[in-house]
Amino acid sequence: MIILDGKKVSNDIKNEIAEHVKSMVSKGEKVPHLAAILVGTDGASMTYVNAKVKACERIGFHSTLIDLPADTSEKELLENIKNLxxxxxxxxxxxxLPLPNHIDEQNVLMAVHPDKDVDGFHPTNVGKMALDLPTFLPxxxxxxxxxxxxxxxETSGKHVVVMGRSHIVGRPxxxxMSQKRKAGDATVTVVHSRTKNLQEITKTADIIVAAIGISEFLKGDMVKDGVVIIDVGITRVPDPSKANGYRLAGDVDFESVSKKASYITPVPGGVGPMTIAMLLKNTLLARERRLL
Structure with a gap:
C-alpha cells in the first residue's frame, strides 16, 4: 500500500511555481496577485484562507485578504466582488465558501468574472471544463x-466510482476522469444518497473518489483488493484523548480500507494541500493569460 502524499506533492508544486515567479521577476514582469474574500468567522474557512495567504507569501505571490463581518449584506459582498x-x-x-445563510451563494459565484475565477466555479468555466476547453479547473x-x-x-480503462455529486468536487x-487526458480515459459511475445497492457498485471500483461529507463512511468490506482510494472528506470527530478534543477524519475508514488499497490518500495531508497548490497554479495561469 502506497500513501498518496498530498503534502509532499503540493510542496513540489509550490517550489516549481516559486521558481517560475523568480523567472518572471528577473524579466521585470509583474508577479501574480491572488485575493480572497472571507465573510464571517467560520473556523475552518479562516484556517483555509490563512493557509492560502501563507502559501502566496512562500512562493512570491502578492495576496490580499478582504475580511468581512458575518452580517455583511449580499449587496455589500457583490460590491466588493465588482471592485476586484x-x-x-x-x-x-x-x-x-460556505457563506452565511442570508447570502445567495449562486448569485455570488455568478458575479465573479470568469477570467479571475481561479476557483473554477463560474458557469462559463464549468462549461468550458465539460467541453474540454482551456479554462480554470476546480x-x-x-x-x-x-x-x-x-x-x-493508471486510470485508462479503469472503473472510477465518484461518491458524491457536489458542484465543487463530485460532478466535475x-x-x-472520463475525458481524454493522462489521469482520465476512465469509465465513471457517480453514486450518491439515492443510489441503491451502493456496496455492490463500490466493490467493482478500481478507483474510488469519496466526497460525500460523512466521516469514515466507506468501510473495508465495501471495496475490493488493490483499489485506489482518494479521500476528499474532512470532518472533526470528537476525541477526548486529543488536547483539542477532536481528531480529523475523512470519508474513508482508513484503518479497514487501507488494508486492501494499493494507493490511498491520508486525512489530513492528502487532498487538502493539493487544493491550495492548484489554486496557486490557476492564479499563475490567470496572470500569464493577462500578459498575452
Missing part, C-alpha cells in the same frame, strides 16, 4: 488529477 473584477492589480480571486478535482499523474496511477471529478 475591475482591479487590474488582481489576477484572480476567490470567495471562501481546484480540488484538479489537485486529485495532479496527484494521480505524479504517482503514475466525474467529467474530468
Amino acid at each position: 473584477n475591475a482591479d487590474d492589480n488582481i489576477d484572480g480571486f476567490i470567495v471562501q 481546484a480540488t478535482p484538479y489537485g486529485i488529477l495532479e496527484l494521480l499523474e505524479r504517482y503514475q496511477v 471529478m466525474s467529467i474530468l
Whole structure:
C-alpha cells in the first residue's frame, strides 16, 4: 500500500511555481496577485484562507485578504466582488465558501468574472471544463488529477466510482476522469444518497473518489483488493484523548480500507494541500493569460 502524499506533492508544486515567479521577476514582469474574500468567522474557512495567504507569501505571490463581518449584506459582498473584477492589480480571486445563510451563494459565484475565477466555479468555466476547453479547473478535482499523474496511477480503462455529486468536487471529478487526458480515459459511475445497492457498485471500483461529507463512511468490506482510494472528506470527530478534543477524519475508514488499497490518500495531508497548490497554479495561469 502506497500513501498518496498530498503534502509532499503540493510542496513540489509550490517550489516549481516559486521558481517560475523568480523567472518572471528577473524579466521585470509583474508577479501574480491572488485575493480572497472571507465573510464571517467560520473556523475552518479562516484556517483555509490563512493557509492560502501563507502559501502566496512562500512562493512570491502578492495576496490580499478582504475580511468581512458575518452580517455583511449580499449587496455589500457583490460590491466588493465588482471592485476586484475591475482591479487590474488582481489576477484572480476567490470567495471562501460556505457563506452565511442570508447570502445567495449562486448569485455570488455568478458575479465573479470568469477570467479571475481561479476557483473554477463560474458557469462559463464549468462549461468550458465539460467541453474540454482551456479554462480554470476546480481546484480540488484538479489537485486529485495532479496527484494521480505524479504517482503514475493508471486510470485508462479503469472503473472510477465518484461518491458524491457536489458542484465543487463530485460532478466535475466525474467529467474530468472520463475525458481524454493522462489521469482520465476512465469509465465513471457517480453514486450518491439515492443510489441503491451502493456496496455492490463500490466493490467493482478500481478507483474510488469519496466526497460525500460523512466521516469514515466507506468501510473495508465495501471495496475490493488493490483499489485506489482518494479521500476528499474532512470532518472533526470528537476525541477526548486529543488536547483539542477532536481528531480529523475523512470519508474513508482508513484503518479497514487501507488494508486492501494499493494507493490511498491520508486525512489530513492528502487532498487538502493539493487544493491550495492548484489554486496557486490557476492564479499563475490567470496572470500569464493577462500578459498575452
